[in-house]
Amino acid sequence: MAQVPLAKKMSEEQSDSKRQSVHILNPHLEKMDEDILYHFALGTGTHDFPAMFSDVKFVCVGGSPSRMKSFAQYIAVELELGDSKTDIPNICAGTDRYAMYKVGPVLSVSHGMGIPSISIMLHELLKLLHYSKCSNVTIIRIGTSGGVGVEPGSVVITSQSVDATFKPQFEQMILGKTVVRNTELDPGLIQELVQCSKEINEFNTVIGNTMCTMDFYEGQARLDGAFCSYTEEAKIEYLKTAYEAGVRNIEMESSVFAAMCNISGLRAAVVCVTLLNRLEGDQISSPHDILVHHQQRPQKLVGFFIKKHFSNPGMSF
Template identity: 25%
Template sequence: MTGDSEDPNDDVQYHIEVGEGDVADAVLLPGNPERIEKITQFWDSADEMASHREYRTVTGDYEGTPISVTSTGIGSPSAAIAVEELARVGADTFLRVGSCGAIQPDMEVGDLVISTGGVRQEGTSDAYVREDYPAVADYEVVSALVAAAERLDYDYHTGVTMSADSFYAGQGRPGFEGFEAAGSDELVENLKDANVKNIEMEASAIMTLANIYGLRAGAVCSVFANRETGEFLTEGENRAAETASLAVKLLAQMDEKKAEADVDRWHPGLSLE
């Protein structure tokens, strides 16, 4: 076992460069740093706290609720670093806000997908726990995301998400010069038959780490491509951003209801109306 010798800085986290008090309890996790402005446009205030490598962190206020966003870059390894270091400075709720490829024919480009769980095809979570440990979204986060999408009248789907480590071979796409990985021609069809809704690259690791640490996590992604129909369009980013921001407000209301009722978990009997 090693101590803390790998981190030479006692004041801020090594990769994301934020410290205690820099982030809210709930943090949105987009991959692309450029997506942060598309998220914070819905907030009442937003102040940049740090920017280092792929990690850019902004903290502000959404309709009276403190909220933060940290970009994670592409893939589960860097997303896991963000969760680890954000948790160390006090964050306890994580909402991935991203894009995805849909694999069911009834899903339109621009729709939202709210993950209820994940197929762990990324290798990052394997470093933490046995391979048959499930990646499950926190039901309070799922409930808040669904309620937010309903209030905003956005088309959405709920279900299982597959998270891959590769954009090309790992998602059944041809690689350089047409290279095809073993089984890639059957991958999407097998997932479709199992009623998996979409493919992306971070959600299952984020949900797995959150469950291990007793934190809350979930994901909402906008459909950029439908692998079944072949349609592709960068559509729906703003809907995912607004839905996730409103969900953070609803989660804060859930926490208030829990405190009033002196219970540990929110349930539908504790109405948010």
């Protein structure tokens, strides 16, 4: 694919802007002769990271490898860097943990399901961006979620990720001690995405809190798991309380994503489509073609946002 002209354009547009590098807060890395990004099957001793990735300005991450390949093919068409049949190689083909696709200055990476999986991926992704000397990077998680009080197919742009008690924080145990980190997301980026949705004008988009849980079943107050110790009435009361606390959707990755991006100084957002309204049920029962159509909405919104940046040199990166 012809990537040079677009990369050059990006470089020219940022020549007068402040460079914002990716912060890596680990002094131990400086003592290492080589850093092996094991779950990517990449390493500083075997790959030239600056040559491979230094032009990256947008990173989009999502749970499914096939969905992230589909997004890479979609953005290739939108940025006129290929067509729908363009074969985009998986950079992480040496492992079955994650998949990574690069289209010009856009990186599309899968992260699996749940906090542990996305956390591992982010540690290695952030180091990759740092070693590649990337600057002014915007990262967006695109995915699916369960809605709370919103119709299926609605796109939720996360204002902040909250835990199961509706607090905007991510708790992690480090050396046996609880470390609490902030989970707010970039307000300016949120507003840009909202404006893009208005310009597309094809689906309902809302800003709201996203509840991030450690589990798909009991942790999300479902009644259909292998175990359930609460009543349907208790479930509905809990979800209504969540709605009153500003929660509009539920997923399992946003809290650690927001926390790690905050620490790294990355401009970040979470854009998820809702596949059902949890106040009306627990199981996803929509026809396959409807689900596929809904899952394309975050891709379309984020793709529009990225394309808009390239077509408007005055916008910041």
